[in-house]
Amino acid sequence: FRLLIPTCVLTGGLMSAMCCVADEPTDPKSVPAFPYGEVPEQKPDMPLSRAMQRVYDGTYAGLDCARNELFSRFKYTPLKGLDYSNGDGTVSRRDATKIIKHDGMFYVWYTKRHTATPPNYDGGANDTIPSRDWDLAEIWYATSTDGFTWQEQGVAIKRNEKPNPGWRSVSTPDILVWQGKYYLYYQAYLAMPGSRTSSATNGDDCPVSASVADSPDGPWTPCNKIVVDNGPPGSWDQYVIHDPYPLVRNGKIYLYYKGEMGGDPPVRAQGLAIADHPFGPFRKHPLNPVINSGHETSLFPFKEGLAALVSRHGLEHNTIQYAPDGVNFEVAAITGLMPIAPGAYVPDAFTDTKDGRGITWGLCHFRNIKRDEGKSHSMLARFDCDLSLDVHDIEM
Numbered sequence: 184f185r186l187l188i189p190t191c192v193l194t195g196g197l198m199s200a201m202c203c204v205a206d207e208p209t210d211p212k213s214v215p216a217f218p219y220g221e222v223p224e225q226k227p228d229m230p231l232s233r234a235m236q237r238v239y240d241g242t243y244a245g246l247d248c249a250r251n252e253l254f255s256r257f258k259y260t261p262l263k264g265l266d267y268s269n270g271d272g273t274v275s276r277r278d279a280t281k282i283i284k285h286d287g288m289f290y291v292w293y294t295k296r297h298t299a300t301p302p303n304y305d306g307g308a309n310d311t312i313p314s315r316d317w318d319l320a321e322i323w324y325a326t327s328t329d330g331f332t333w334q335e336q337g338v339a340i341k342r343n344e345k346p347n348p349g350w351r352s353v354s355t356p357d358i359l360v361w362q363g364k365y366y367l368y369y370q371a372y373l374a375m376p377g378s379r380t381s382s383a384t385n386g387d388d389c390p391v392s393a394s395v396a397d398s399p400d401g402p403w404t405p406c407n408k409i410v411v412d413n414g415p416p417g418s419w420d421q422y423v424i425h426d427p428y429p430l431v432r433n434g435k436i437y438l439y440y441k442g443e444m445g446g447d448p449p450v451r452a453q454g455l456a457i458a459d460h461p462f463g464p465f466r467k468h469p470l471n472p473v474i475n476s477g478h479e480t481s482l483f484p485f486k487e488g489l490a491a492l493v494s495r496h497g498l499e500h501n502t503i504q505y506a507p508d509g510v511n512f513e514v515a516a517i518t519g520l521m522p523i524a525p526g527a528y529v530p531d532a533f534t535d536t537k538d539g540r541g542i543t544w545g546l547c548h549f550r551n552i553k554r555d556e557g558k559s560h561s562m563l564a565r566f567d568c569d570l571s572l573d574v575h576d577i578e579m
């Protein structure tokens with residue numbers, strides 16, 4: 184899958200999840216509705232197995248939107264404007280934030296690595312050779328009027344001065360708009376990713392820091408402290424705090440994040456930390472972790488609660504989940520070929536809504552993982568989905 188998708192993207196094919204590559208690009212916003220093709224019409228008194236009952240009920244899938252509003256397939260489209268690098272592994276763009284609209288423009292931030300050499304995963308990294316795709320990275324941003332063609336605007340967050348958080352690398356950002364100011368949260372490395380051998384997490388240990396600006400164009404001022412720290416020894420999030428993802432809910436900042444326990448393969452889960460101020464203090468929720476699977480965080484207001492795209496890892500991977508309270512998540516839909524590291528356009532992310540409208544598109548990334556050829560890098564792409572009740576633009 185990881186190898187197939189970048190090929191499709193790079194060759195310009197329009198990728199329709201679960202039905203492979205369409206020959207002719209159609210409207211990228213038209214996402215196929217149901218994974219099984221034609222299903223016989225349900226007749227009165229038709230005997231049904233429990234499995235077929237679930238199909239007709241739309242328990243986990245969507246015969247049509249009315250039967251499961253949180254089911255979607257995903258469609259992928261290459262971006263214009265952001266080049267996909269020359270493919271030699273020295274340039275990488277990945278881990279897009281959620282997208283906001285400001286002054287008629289869509290804004291996205293992402294990890295950008297531009298190093299003289301590709302990453303060296305085998306112990307050959309140093310001050311200038313990255314150890315991972317997201318090592319020695321900065322946070323950059325781009326703008327767009329249509330979500331398909333993007334203009335890279337430049338760096339937003341540079342690596343910090345040693346020994347401040349983020350001196351080695353800053354990566355995997357996400358955006359918060361709070362009381363008229365803009366906040367970027369990001370993984371702030373205090374050591375080379377991969378250099379800590381504490382666990383089966385591949386040493387990717389790091390906490391979260393943040394920066395503030397008066398405008399989405401910056402300039403950004405770092406708070407120069409850790410705002411969400413690793414848990415105590417033995418806790419589920421003792422090794423990493425990854426993928427910080429802030430939303431506004433109940434008048435507070437709800438920041439979701441990924442933690443990793445040890446084990447082989449490592450157990451990944453997602454937790455919640457809540458604060459009254461963007462720089463904290465953040466209090467971790469007593470029921471953490473609140474999502475038992477997944478990888479990169481991606482949530483959005485839906486009706487009175489929050490929905491989450493839960494992909495890639497764990498018992499409940501490839502699901503879309505829902506929690507009316509933002510804490511007690513249940514599987515709402517089972518799907519496949521979900522976007523990697525999705526950052527959706529979430530217009531009501533910061534409006535403290537109890538009438539969330541869902542999402543229809545965003546950016547994600549695809550990875551070229553040809554490490555043996557020394558070309559490991561990632562590229563951003565667009566995804567479209569049908570997880571919308573009735574999305575309206577909201578300017579931030």
Ligand code: AAL
Nearest residue numbers: 317355387425426479524
């Ligand atoms: C991503 C995220 C975090 C990890 C690495 C870069 O997909 O989960 O950001 O550290 O991989």
